[in-house]
Amino acid sequence: MKSKVIVFPGSNCDRDVAVAIKNLSGVEPQMVWHKETTLDGADLIVVPGGFSYGDYLRCGAIASTSPIINEVIKKANEGVPVIGICNGFQILIETSLLDGALIRNSSLSFICKDVYIKSENQSSIFTKKTKIAKMPIAHNEGNYFASAETLKKIIDNDQIAFKYCNDQGEVNSVSNPNGSINNIAGILNDKKNVLGLMPHPERAAEKALGCDDGKHIFESVLSI
Amino acid sequence: MTIETWKHKIEQSLVENHGLKHDEFDKIVEGLGREPNLTELGIFSAMWNEHCSYKSSKYWLKKLPTTGKRVIQGPGENAGVIDIDDGDVAVFKMESHNHPSFIEPYQGAATGVGGILRDVFTMGARPVANLNALRFGDTSHPKTRHLLSGVVEGIGGYGNCIGIPTVGGEVNFHPSYNGNILVNAMTVGIAKKDKIFYSAAAGIGNPVVYVGSKTGRDGIHGATMASAEFDDDSEDKKPTVQVGDPFTEKLLLEACLELMKEDAIIAIQDMGAAGLTSSSIEMASKGNVGLDIDLTKVPMRAQNMTAYELMLSESQERMLMVIDPTKESLARNIFRKWDLEFEIIGEVTDTKNLVLRMHDKEEACIPINILVEDAPEYQRDYTIRETSKKIEIIQDEFDQKTIIPDLIKMISHPNLCSRQWIWEQYDHMVMADTIVRPGSDAAVVRVHGTNKGIAISTDCSPVYCKHNSFEGGKHAIVETWRNIIASGALPIAVTDCMNFGNPEKPEIMGEFVECIRGMTESCSYLDYPVISGNVSLYNETNGVGIYPTPAIGGVGLIKDLSKTMTIGLKNEGNIICVIGETSGHLNMSQYLSIIKNKEEGCVPEINLEIEKKNGMFVLDCVEEHLTESVHDIGEGGLLIAMSEMCMAGNLGVQIEVKKEFLHAYLFGEDQGRYLIEVSEKNYEKVITLAKDNSIHIENLGFVGGTDLKIDHLNTVSIAELLEKNSEFFKKYAG
Numbered sequence: 005m006k007s008k009v010i011v012f013p014g015s016n017c018d019r020d021v022a023v024a025i026k027n028l029s030g031v032e033p034q035m036v037w038h039k040e041t042t043l044d045g046a047d048l049i050v051v052p053g054g055f056s057y058g059d060y061l062r063c064g065a066i067a068s069t070s071p072i073i074n075e076v077i078k079k080a081n082e083g084v085p086v087i088g089i090c091n092g093f094q095i096l097i098e099t100s101l102l103d104g105a106l107i108r109n110s111s112l113s114f115i116c117k118d119v120y121i122k123s124e125n126q127s128s129i130f131t132k133k134t135k136i137a138k139m140p141i142a143h144n145e146g147n148y149f150a151s152a153e154t155l156k157k158i159i160d161n162d163q164i165a166f167k168y169c170n171d172q173g174e175v176n177s178v179s180n181p182n183g184s185i186n187n188i189a190g191i192l193n194d195k196k197n198v199l200g201l202m203p204h205p206e207r208a209a210e211k212a213l214g215c216d217d218g219k220h221i222f223e224s225v226l227s228i
Numbered sequence: 229m230t231i232e233t234w235k236h237k238i239e240q241s242l243v244e245n246h247g248l249k250h251d252e253f254d255k256i257v258e259g260l261g262r263e264p265n266l267t268e269l270g271i272f273s274a275m276w277n278e279h280c281s282y283k284s285s286k287y288w289l290k291k292l293p294t295t296g297k298r299v300i301q302g303p304g305e306n307a308g309v310i311d312i313d314d315g316d317v318a319v320f321k322m323e324s325h326n327h328p329s330f331i332e333p334y335q336g337a338a339t340g341v342g343g344i345l346r347d348v349f350t351m352g353a354r355p356v357a358n359l360n361a362l363r364f365g366d367t368s369h370p371k372t373r374h375l376l377s378g379v380v381e382g383i384g385g386y387g388n389c390i391g392i393p394t395v396g397g398e399v400n401f402h403p404s405y406n407g408n409i410l411v412n413a414m415t416v417g418i419a420k421k422d423k424i425f426y427s428a429a430a431g432i433g434n435p436v437v438y439v440g441s442k443t444g445r446d447g448i449h450g451a452t453m454a455s456a457e458f459d460d461d462s463e464d465k466k467p468t469v470q471v472g473d474p475f476t477e478k479l480l481l482e483a484c485l486e487l488m489k490e491d492a493i494i495a496i497q498d499m500g501a502a503g504l505t506s507s508s509i510e511m512a513s514k515g516n517v518g519l520d521i522d523l524t525k526v527p528m529r530a531q532n533m534t535a536y537e538l539m540l541s542e543s544q545e546r547m548l549m550v551i552d553p554t555k556e557s558l559a560r561n562i563f564r565k566w567d568l569e570f571e572i573i574g575e576v577t578d579t580k581n582l583v584l585r586m587h588d589k590e591e592a593c594i595p596i597n598i599l600v601e602d603a604p605e606y607q608r609d610y611t612i613r614e615t616s617k618k619i620e621i622i623q624d625e626f627d628q629k630t631i632i633p634d635l636i637k638m639i640s641h642p643n644l645c646s647r648q649w650i651w652e653q654y655d656h657m658v659m660a661d662t663i664v665r666p667g668s669d670a671a672v673v674r675v676h677g678t679n680k681g682i683a684i685s686t687d688c689s690p691v692y693c694k695h696n697s698f699e700g701g702k703h704a705i706v707e708t709w710r711n712i713i714a715s716g717a718l719p720i721a722v723t724d725c726m727n728f729g730n731p732e733k734p735e736i737m738g739e740f741v742e743c744i745r746g747m748t749e750s751c752s753y754l755d756y757p758v759i760s761g762n763v764s765l766y767n768e769t770n771g772v773g774i775y776p777t778p779a780i781g782g783v784g785l786i787k788d789l790s791k792t793m794t795i796g797l798k799n800e801g802n803i804i805c806v807i808g809e810t811s812g813h814l815n816m817s818q819y820l821s822i823i824k825n826k827e828e829g830c831v832p833e834i835n836l837e838i839e840k841k842n843g844m845f846v847l848d849c850v851e852e853h854l855t856e857s858v859h860d861i862g863e864g865g866l867l868i869a870m871s872e873m874c875m876a877g878n879l880g881v882q883i884e885v886k887k888e889f890l891h892a893y894l895f896g897e898d899q900g901r902y903l904i905e906v907s908e909k910n911y912e913k914v915i916t917l918a919k920d921n922s923i924h925i926e927n928l929g930f931v932g933g934t935d936l937k938i939d940h941l942n943t944v945s946i947a948e949l950l951e952k953n954s955e956f957f958k959k960y961a962g
Contacts, residue, residue, distance in 0.1 A: 013482075013566065014475050016391020020660040053658075055389040058475025111962075114384050116655045142388070142655040207657050212674070212789065214665075 110183025308759025333378025353417025407769025447542025701746025708782030729773020812892025
């Protein structure tokens with residue numbers, strides 16, 4: 005499986021996700037500079053976390069106009085798995101590959117801490133190995149929002165990948181770190197080959213970092 | 229009364245507004261053989277202010293021990309460098325951004341982080357950890373909440389965006405900071421031993437290159453502002469605070485590190501305080517050469533900027549380099565890739581002068597040695613205040629039943645409560661190498677791709693420093709040493725950030741001298757040298773100075789990360805031991821301050837011999853895998869340390885003290901102590917090892933249940949402790 009990680013000038017989790025994939029799969033991902041225009045041969049495309057263009061404007065808005073994005077959209081439409089983590093999720097929303105919006109955390113401050121998530125869709129290529137998982141979040145704009153109509157669509161179509169929950173898997177307001185509607189932590193596209201999520205599985209992919217629940221997401225999509 | 233006559237043509241007020249004293253101006257005229265023009269006056273002002281010249285502190289700083297087996301670079305470069313084996317080095321420094329942060333907390337703190345990051349990556353190191361040491365006024369002071377929120381947000385805003393984890397720090401509140409907060413930022417980076425970059429310009433004719441952001445009119449005279457006291461009009465100085473752009477810094481970081489892989493850079497220096505002035509002069513002075521600069525080539529953000537403005541701007545995210553001329557296009561392409569400015573603005577000369585030109589007109593010509601070697605250096609008068617005297621604390625005034633209510637009051641207090649509200653606003657996990665997160669004794673960061681790590685801790689007790697500056701200075705060093713030991717690392721070296729009041733007052737200078745003397749004693753005895761640092765003086769408002777605050781950042785090495793220690797209790801049935809003797813020193817303690825509202829008595833003394841012995845014993849136990857958790861006993865004493873271990877591990881303990889004067893034993897601040905958690909199977913080994921090394925060890929009790937129980941009489945649930953411990957910041961600023 006050949007993974008490709010997109011690198012924007014302000015990406016800062018690009019190395020972290022590449023290391024996690026390399027450690028789990030034994031295959032080093034290829035880093036692709038955002039000004040490039042091809043992703044041929046990719047079996048998995050990762051849009052990593054960070055502050056792609058400083059995010060002084062709406063997060064991910066500028067990155068979504070980068071040259072490589074047309075190719076990401078093309079490959080996604082061809083069915084290649086695409087995963088956007090944190091800022092990557094924000095970028096995928098800006099490209100309209102994913103529905104909804106990510107707005108400022110309800111606390112109005114940046115939050116970095118461990119949370120629990122559970123997979124809502126349990127059959128997608130990304131979620132099938134994960135039940136309840138602990139992993140960190142680190143964001144200022146991770147409060148997922150969707151109109152009633154969009155929300156109904158993604159629920160009916162089983163597009164909710166992950167919800168924030170407690171360690172027992174209970175989904176409630178206490179376990180919602182940022183005010184996301186319906187505790188949504190990650191969503192899928194129509195065809196379930198594109199995942200966007202706010203938590204960082206790459207930061208929870210080895211025991212030395214305190215937890216390795218995040219590895220299941222990579223293992224399932226890479227069929228390890 | 230005699231009226232001093234001003235004998236120069238340049239206006240007297242202009243010189244004074246540049247923060248220069250009359251005799252300093254005379255010295256300039258003497259050195260140049262003429263009066264300076266305005267640009268030159270600005271340059272002298274920037275170089276000779278306290279912040280850049282260290283004129284009051286230099287004499288004393290030279291007394292600090294700065295060498296050691298692992299020291300590769302001591303003070304004098306952008307940051308210090310230590311050897312951490314296998315061809316790897318750790319590069320680190322701490323720096324203050326106090327004055328700007330008081331005026332504009334978000335940008336002041338943010339650019340403080342940006343500045344210290346540049347100091348570290350200028351040396352060729354990739355920054356891997358940020359820390360900070362923060363001091364605010366009393367929580368009831370009307371400005372404190374605003375300043376706290378702004379500073380925390382600013383630190384997070386910069387560090388989170390650039391993607392360097394903020395892994396630790398310290399925060400304290402005291403009325404002495406009501407008018408002058410302290411924002412000290414520390415960065416640690418990792419580099420290869422054979423790829424360290426320095427600032428000495430070399431090679432006559434080599435190009436001087438400007439990279440990074442454009443230059444604007446922001447921050448002009450920032451360093452001069454940071455070298456004067458505040459008054460009620462300090463808000464007016466807002467325009468001297470710079471504005472940070474962490475995204476551009478990220479580009480600059482990546483571009484510099486990419487270029488550093490090639491053999492293109494001969495010298496590199498970041499443009500920090502006093503911008504282009506200090507960076508160019510520093511490079512020329514270190515290399516013993518001259519520089520010719522054409523200021524029209526400097527990339528500008530604003531129109532019609534003058535030579536004066538260009539030289540004194542403190543626009544952020546800029547660097548100056550001398551490069552190998554044959555590598556010019558390679559270097560240019562790298563900076564173009566990262567969308568950054570890259571402009572050749574001058575060349576290295578053999579004149580030993582700094583020559584500035586604009587449109588073929590010479591704007592300045594100053595011999596470098598006048599600016600640097602001839603800079604004023606003062607041995608200021610100092611008086612050493614008597615240390616505070618011991619007060620009698622009588623046992624009869626204490627009721628053992630108040631132990632638990634007192635404990636709760638203490639762990640709820642702003643100075644002892646959980647800092648989670650703060651560090652949850654910092655991305656402390658990006659780079660995926662944070663092994664021990666904030667909230668333990670020291671943060672531990674893995675050296676990427678290896679199984680070794682560095683432990684880092686910042687600390688200082690200004691109350692100790694105020695009432696006994698010598699012991700306070702000793703303590704600041706030792707506190708970081710203990711924290712590093714408690715995380716299972718061997719302490720190696722420190723950086724210092726010396727925050728004091730007005731050095732022209734003999735009492736303040738006395739505090740400085742005594743703190744340095746205390747620090748020197750600890751550093752020498754513990755083989756724990758100072759390898760970099762920064763001095764911030766004139767932290768005064770309306771004539772009232774801050775408490776002396778020599779903030780220390782210590783760094784240690786863990787060769788095998790499996791031996792990393794944290795403070796959280798691990799398993800039921802394990803035994804808790806106290807290392808070190810407890811006499812019950814309640815004088816000048818947090819207990820007296822929080823419960824009795826008294827800042828009185830003598831400061832606890834550190835016996836360095838015992839300190840070292842106890843520390844090395846703990847490290848030996850860790851090395852032999854005999855401990856499950858370790859915590860040093862610091863401010864607040866034994867019971868605070870014990871509670872912190874319970875809360876971090878979410879486990880209870882049952883301790884037996886059976887002392888008559890329970891409060892003194894539990895809240896006293898005797899030095900050189902640790903709590904260790906030992907499994908039953910290792911207990912005998914630990915006791916034997918202690919005996920063999922004549923270490924004072926006491927069995928305090930065992931881990932178990934969900935409560936903290938003292939002598940079966942006083943009990944509190946860990947859940948309640950956790951709730952009370954986490955309340956303050958959420959209510960105050962959340």
